[in-house]
Amino acid sequence: MNEESKSSILFHFFIFWTFCFLNGFFNPALSKNLFLFYIVEIIFWVLLPIFTITYFIFFLNVFSFSDLGFHSKLFKRESYSFVIIFSLFFSFFVQKFYFITYSVLSKIFTTNYLQNFEFQSTIPNNFETGILLTIYYSFTAGFVEEIYYRGFLAQLFHIDHKFNVNYILISSTLFSMNHWEGGIINIIDTFLYGLLFSIFYNKFRNIWPLIIAHIITDIIAFYPK
Incomplete structure (x- = not known):
């Protein structure tokens, strides 16, 4: 990969990262108007990622889905069934741990x-709506x-x-910094969580167990009580 492609990836990453960091400042205000809150959510958590992935994979051909870790190889085995079964045990x-x-x-x-904001505060007591929002938050965050x-x-x-110590520490640090709105407890917890995930990804380069574990963890965290 040439330096121009790396610079482009870095630029698009920091657009997303900056939004995630700043939303700790504007989410408390936006959450008072849920319509506006979810418009912003969909733009940055659905449309922006879709555009970015499409841009790099289909237009620039900088990397592929497989390069990102969307494949069936794990522990020298090629089997999606094995990946799914392992992912469920890994999720537990x-x-x-979290x-x-x-x-x-x-x-x-x-x-x-x-701490100044919790996404749980935007989930209504209505069971059906609460479940749908829990699924939305969990899947968008997980993927x-x-x-x-x-x-x-x-x-x-x-x-x-x-x-790769640089990758592991940078990935974990940036990930935890974008959870600051959950307070110092969430910052440290997500840093440890990020360490575990970046070490796994560094070693195995399969992203499915991480996505599935992330989704399941968030469903448990957001599930309407």
Whole structure:
């Protein structure tokens, strides 16, 4: 990949990253008008990712879906059935890891500094609508965040299944910074979560277990109580 392509990937990544960072400032205000809130959501979490992926894969041919990790190879096996089964077991471990570390951090930080917004606050008590929004939040976060933070960033680094410390730390740090609106607890928890995911992606270059685990973890977190 030439430097021009890398610069273009970096530019599009930071458009998305900047929006995610700034939404901690404007989400509290936008959430008072849910129609406007979801218009912005759809633009940046659906339309922008679709445009970016289409632009790089189909127009520039810079990389392919397989390069991002959308393939069936895992542990030297070529089987989507195996990938799905492994992903479900991996998801169980990941969601336990995420919620246990969150619980431990909650005991350490009795005040969740920086917290100013929770997406759960936009989910109504109506069960049917609540389920639909939970699915929307979980699937958009699961697909989009893993594509950007794991897949796109990996294109900027030389990753050959050996630990690339720069990639792992940068991916985890940028990922956690975009969750600051959830407070210091969420920043640290998502950093640890990001470390686990970027190490896995660095080693195996398969994005499906990460997407599936991310979706399942978010469904549990957002599910209407």
